[in-house]
Amino acid sequence: MERKEFLFSSVSMAAILTLSKTGLAQMGVRDPFVVRAGKGRFGESFLYKGKNPNDIKISGKDTNGQLAMFEYIGFEQTGPSLHVHFDQDEIFYVAEGNYKFSVGGKLMELTTGDTIFLPRNIPHTWIQRTDFGKLIYFVQPAGKAEDFFRTMNNLDHKPSKAEIDKIHKECGMKVIGPGLTID
Secondary structure, eight states: OOHHHHHHHHHHHHHHHHHHTTTTHHHTOOOOOOOOOOOOOGGOOOTTTTTTEEEEEEEETTTTOEEEEEEEEESSSSSOOOOEESEEEEEEEEEEEEEEEEEETEEEEEEEEEEEOOOSSSSSSEEEEEESSSEEEEEOOOOOOOHHHHHHHHOSOOOOHHHHHHHHHHTTTTEEEOOOOOO
């Protein structure tokens, strides 16, 4: 087993353990499933900023809303605006590349194999510092994360600031300011 596969399996196991502790595994309401590499759950694929795959791997529909898991593949040095989630925590695992995160005003450098926990109600952002990168991340509870990415992905125009703010608000988030820049 390659190191990347082992690390990905380890991160995925954390999600499974979380689900088993919430009792979902005992409810018998879920069947096992596989989401293949390069694919999104339910056949959906989203492009972040029109270029970077950001696919649902485990949906909130699969977990009774307990969590959602995404795989982000970055082909450029970019990241989101400074924002806050009011009802969700996030966990990011760096599968490849180097990233800078800002969480509550604290800057942290992460590289392949590192994990960061982003508590709800704390403004945060990140930027990919390498030409290629890959993140595995969990949103807990799932909330409207999938709706957010679906809505943004399906826009056929560049949204105004007012439209971006509205979409964030509808999905339990708020844009606080600009994202990070490459130093």
